Amino acid sequence: MTDSFFSPVSGLDLPRFAGVPSFMRLPHVPLDHPRLAEVQIGLIGAPWDGGTTNRPGPRHGPRQLRDASTMIRAVNGATRVAPFDLARCADLGDVAPNPGDLMDSLARIEAFYDRVVAAGIRPLTAGGDHLCTLPILRALAKARPVGLIQFDSHSDLNDVYFGTARYTHGTPFRRAVEEGLIDPSRYCLIGLRGTAFGHEDLDFAAATGIRIIPVAELHARGAAEVMAEARAIAGSGPTYVTYDIDFVDPAFAPGTGTPEVGGPTSWTALEVARGLRGLDIIGADLVEVSPPFDPAGNTAWLGVNLMFEMLCVLAERIASA
Amino acid sequence: MTDSFFSPVSGLDLPRFAGVPSFMRLPHVPLDHPRLAEVQIGLIGAPWDGGTTNRPGPRHGPRQLRDASTMIRAVNGATRVAPFDLARCADLGDVAPNPGDLMDSLARIEAFYDRVVAAGIRPLTAGGDHLCTLPILRALAKARPVGLIQFDSHSDLNDVYFGTARYTHGTPFRRAVEEGLIDPSRYCLIGLRGTAFGHEDLDFAAATGIRIIPVAELHARGAAEVMAEARAIAGSGPTYVTYDIDFVDPAFAPGTGTPEVGGPTSWTALEVARGLRGLDIIGADLVEVSPPFDPAGNTAWLGVNLMFEMLCVLAERIASA
């Protein structure tokens, strides 16, 4: 990777609080940019929270995640991976949602990611609420169902809210399985906890073969063992990773709409992301960061670190291909 | 008014921070309550912000406004009106919106207010975003167009957002005029300011005869003179009042989604509400209070004081009838 165009600005040259904030200080390469075709990993914002049933705010996530991301440096201190040396990365900008029209927003997101896929770019998305993942999967899994690893305190496998609402941030993976976007036998959900409306979601998981690892099991077995199982479930096929920030305990990530207490620490949160190493990840996202509920900014800062960990795994895979 | 059922709990008996918080510590009388028919003024929450095009949060408004409202006492210090002695007031609870379905939410709100109207109750609503006012008007103006006094830093007279969105918090009064719910010749908008997308809204107002009093005119002429004109415009017919908290300067009301600087003080905000005295108000609302952006709680506190001022005007009218 010697093309300086794709090198992020260094904090030793321009202080990290300075400059127009793109993701990780990468070049801003919109979909109509002449160098789009060179991009291998595209960081994208999906500033939309139309699926939120409780506290809103993730529409502001990409803005705050970009802001926090300018504190990211070039090298992963834990794994010593230098992702920007391994793959050409760029900030592709934000999808334009339609805050006044849910179905149109889903269509807009899908169309955006169709172009990303067409350009051969692996997307790393900053949400947005968890419903954003559904249209992304529609674009990425058009050809065949994919494996899924989901870090989440909720299953997001519910069916209908408020009598009529089939598309909310509590239903995306129910829809995705129904639409054949995910292979449930290659789907592993980690971190479930909190109170439940009932057991409809667990029944659906049991019936379709989705593996759910509740947080008690994660606390008991540890990140390494759990991720070994998750990797085995996902296998060698194309796999999508979706990381809901509410996977982490709200002491570490208060800025989210539906926090659940009793979650893992930030260290475990990093460990599970590092545990993705080796998978054939075709795309990933970090969702549900809600800046209005994040007084110290800790949530966004943890969020971009998790994005960076996933970026490192993506970049290593690309470099090793 | 000697029925203790409708008397609010006094802060000299139960401290104001105690108790389950209903609006102004009034009895909670849901629509299926046996004493509903006795209610003259109904305080209602419309916890919905599905029309918000910018920063969300007004869905949390009714909760915070109820909380702040327990600091309201029995007597208006400025006018010495004691509204709870003049009219039977109650908290009718919240409309149940559908956060995942905009059109269904509009229908639900309208249906709720149909029942309120049928019960002969004048509604005083705590929003929610400004789109909530549209279905309320659909219920209240079913029989004939009404006059409208709007306190607002924006016109909310736009046509379409994001290409397709005809129902947002920037369009309710355009729709209401188009639907014949408002008589534009009896419509006065006070407080317009801030930057504008263009002049489409002003053109529409000019074409239909809506009177707009920009904030510079309010600053120059003062609340008394401006309200005299507004009363003359609304006349003696049935009139609805809609109070967007962003009418007030953000120093006094930061907790709103689209604040505009250069607005009036809280004193002027109270003065214009008191200037409604004498009108035949058939309903009123206070909208766009967004708790996630209100660090000190000042916005909700000002909001409930404005609701109390409008309540006093409503109660006086009822008592004088």
Added chain:
Amino acid sequence: MTDSFFSPVSGLDLPRFAGVPSFMRLPHVPLDHPRLAEVQIGLIGAPWDGGTTNRPGPRHGPRQLRDASTMIRAVNGATRVAPFDLARCADLGDVAPNPGDLMDSLARIEAFYDRVVAAGIRPLTAGGDHLCTLPILRALAKARPVGLIQFDSHSDLNDVYFGTARYTHGTPFRRAVEEGLIDPSRYCLIGLRGTAFGHEDLDFAAATGIRIIPVAELHARGAAEVMAEARAIAGSGPTYVTYDIDFVDPAFAPGTGTPEVGGPTSWTALEVARGLRGLDIIGADLVEVSPPFDPAGNTAWLGVNLMFEMLCVLAERIASA
């Protein structure tokens, strides 16, 4: 449990941010309500902090805990207990304290709980500061001393503050033992830590046979083992549980008046509450939540989850009786 009167409102029907907030969306059943006699578990607010020697605020605890509690759903995700199916639960409202008279407040709280006991209801209280527990114990332990399990970073076993003050939130259990309300041989205190004024409290515990498990021991032995010992100490007799939110590390629960660093995580906080299972709990409380010091609302959210865990234990016991 098929009586819909006692069923909480579901978040799938009415969004969780909507509605007048009672505890866990249960019916509001004041002491003069016709259905009081049916209630088995009563959720009560004790909005009083007259015993606070340092930072005040717990008087606002019940309000904020009710607000947060509307995010609680029907089923315990960890134990799969559905408490509202096992016992008739209701929000009994708040005790009316006298913020200007400490001794009168103690008398008012005791009188309120006398009526709760007389109605055969097991109280689950949201404080208020820790002095609130003393008058509750006076009502619940009138007949005989009870066992006590206390989660707390402080012993609250001191004698006198400021020369004359025998009733503060640092002295309730000293008084309770002196008054014969607690059997010290069935009293186990878990989580002690932080700096100390001296050793007077430890001496009193040693002299009377109170078992104190400091936080270092909890960190070393784990929740399961410590709770096994605690259950053995409390035995099969009637036992009260008092949970001071400052038991938890301030990263998880900053909103309290006297935080102490080095505490357990939220996961351990939940685990010790689940470890109460099987005890004959006659009442429980969650105290010292101080909203003014809780910028993200995490403390109240953790607090109501802990209340829910204790509610599940209470409901299971009632159902199994």
Added chain:
Amino acid sequence: MTDSFFSPVSGLDLPRFAGVPSFMRLPHVPLDHPRLAEVQIGLIGAPWDGGTTNRPGPRHGPRQLRDASTMIRAVNGATRVAPFDLARCADLGDVAPNPGDLMDSLARIEAFYDRVVAAGIRPLTAGGDHLCTLPILRALAKARPVGLIQFDSHSDLNDVYFGTARYTHGTPFRRAVEEGLIDPSRYCLIGLRGTAFGHEDLDFAAATGIRIIPVAELHARGAAEVMAEARAIAGSGPTYVTYDIDFVDPAFAPGTGTPEVGGPTSWTALEVARGLRGLDIIGADLVEVSPPFDPAGNTAWLGVNLMFEMLCVLAERIASA
């Protein structure tokens, strides 16, 4: 004033954020200090809020006011008075209240100010809630009733709260008049507004001859005219000044327990304080600053500026004597 002992530390020597924070960076001269007898104006903290009936917090006022006060410089920019050149000023430290005993706290405060009076020092107090003013008046008005100028959004002339509470922050001046500490004919209250429990306080004022200037009158007539009247009422005799920060609109001073909207701006707040010039002020206070409700610190900063304005008036009087 050439004694460097009494000169505040300059921000040009030691940055204003540095150093142990005494009031206005003056020397700390406790009551047992050898140079106490030289002090002419004593700045004192009364960290007590035992009289608070609503939101607590003023016990933290002196700490935050001291912190903010290190930003005060040597010269009044508006009047060009340099108070520290005109009078020997010192920080006398804090009264030690008894948070667990209201009556003992009143006695402790009175005893402290007895010593201040005995030393010939004019006290300038930072509260604490408004009940603190009662024991101060007991010490200062032992010999004869004094005049009173009160800046306040509330009358604080109520009789009893919660059935039994005669000493709260809503009753101090009722008590003070009853005890003969204040000459009601020399008592002027400015700024009354907000909702009222009833009219008991106004009746008392009318019956005893207290002059109340409601905020509407202040808005209409302006600070200069109102203060001319206030000075005429207080006359040439010894006069105490009590400044409740809730006099000011909550946009300027959110950090207080019972804010009332529609108040004056900070400019008017300064103007009325400057309007005290010429009176024989024997003591003054600034009360009800509540740091937990002051997210930006604006309230304390305004508060110390108001203390400085009163200090300038006191110093000029001393210098001219």
Added chain:
Amino acid sequence: MTDSFFSPVSGLDLPRFAGVPSFMRLPHVPLDHPRLAEVQIGLIGAPWDGGTTNRPGPRHGPRQLRDASTMIRAVNGATRVAPFDLARCADLGDVAPNPGDLMDSLARIEAFYDRVVAAGIRPLTAGGDHLCTLPILRALAKARPVGLIQFDSHSDLNDVYFGTARYTHGTPFRRAVEEGLIDPSRYCLIGLRGTAFGHEDLDFAAATGIRIIPVAELHARGAAEVMAEARAIAGSGPTYVTYDIDFVDPAFAPGTGTPEVGGPTSWTALEVARGLRGLDIIGADLVEVSPPFDPAGNTAWLGVNLMFEMLCVLAERIASA
């Protein structure tokens, strides 16, 4: 202005919370951009606060101002000026300061503005602390002294801090006059208030002929009259405008390092900016916005509105040339 390259993104197309945030959603045109020569007005960030003697933070100003600026729309609601139709505007990015080297930072800023001047661009700068204005003036006034209109609560005309520090945010205009960058006879400072270290700065102003209008005079005479005088002082020659956000009262702009109470409202703040109309402004800045002290974001929002007002004046001048 028909070149779409220089048109800001509309909030009706892309929601205002979306997208990589450049100033007012203008194109990002760094100094090495091929279209630099077309730019007429350059919006620039100066993220540096090395001159701050009290509370730091303005280094984060440009980031937060850009964020807030995406809420600005196309047309000035008060004057109906559409600046982006009148002049080609762009975001030139941030100067790279050296946080570890004050003198090097001054040199870097000057060098950056030398290039801006060379490109014939009028700069509109977002600070940064007030010391940033000195190197900007060094670049803009190289050829001849310029007129200066300064909105500020402080004079910033001091000489030396802490014994040796000649370059702080309290000294820039002393240095600028000494260096011959400003013509003191064309220099008008508006808004002075607060406590003062002494009278050295006033003496310097008097000796050199600088006109200072203290805030009391502004309150008394009003914005229109004061600005008429200011325009007369600046005359028809090239004039620089420097706007310190602490000119405004801290209720409206808390997010600044050295707030002074008693300042003008946001309405007056806008009025004085509009009063610049007609002057030959060669550059302008808005400084001292400090995000860490701005809990509601009001300060940045007011700040970008003031930048927009100045931009309108600049654009009108360019269009009329």
Added chain:
Amino acid sequence: MTDSFFSPVSGLDLPRFAGVPSFMRLPHVPLDHPRLAEVQIGLIGAPWDGGTTNRPGPRHGPRQLRDASTMIRAVNGATRVAPFDLARCADLGDVAPNPGDLMDSLARIEAFYDRVVAAGIRPLTAGGDHLCTLPILRALAKARPVGLIQFDSHSDLNDVYFGTARYTHGTPFRRAVEEGLIDPSRYCLIGLRGTAFGHEDLDFAAATGIRIIPVAELHARGAAEVMAEARAIAGSGPTYVTYDIDFVDPAFAPGTGTPEVGGPTSWTALEVARGLRGLDIIGADLVEVSPPFDPAGNTAWLGVNLMFEMLCVLAERIASA
């Protein structure tokens, strides 16, 4: 220790929120105080952040740490050490930095500590940013290199920032090793994590023999084992301890300029400090507490607890000598 002069004020006498806040309520003994020579441990504030390359604020650290420190009591609850009975401790006040001159500030700090060393006092410093440690070491290690134990998420072993800046908070220990102040063979750094600019710092450590224990190793081995190794490295010679609060995870300590996620809990943070027991500590510091980024005050509260733990180790050493 029977001299009451050196006894801190007890919270049982004066409530902990009261009084002029010195460190841990100890006597304020400036360097010119007559009893300076008796002091054995001096608590000192270094309110300076001129070396900060990212978010500023530690200049406000000493003020907030003093404020929080008044909640510290007399006895260490974990070790039962009562430090104020073992050694004469005092608050020596703050060093006066020069915010406008980095090199002068370094000189001022060194000169201050020269006097502390000359008086035979062991300093316990509250920073300030990490660059403050360099001039402290220059004073303490004048005679010979010392051992160093550093708790930190960063190495602070970088060479140059922004092209020219050799003195920043990222370079102090590079400079200290180069200047011969530290014996690298007795230097152990614990807690390294986060992203890295490159590997220059690790290369320097490897070349000079500095032992770095990354956070993954700390998580895996535990505090006890790691501290045993650290003690072995430091050996029996004079050792300095520098504790950067960013060692702790930002959930526990958000108030710092460059937080790094994945850090240890507060319990581990305390454990490593207790693990210093037995070393010959000649001085210690707690740096990088940044109040503007600490909404709940947790960081300062944890910080003073860590200072107290280090104070206990210092006092035990003195008492055992």
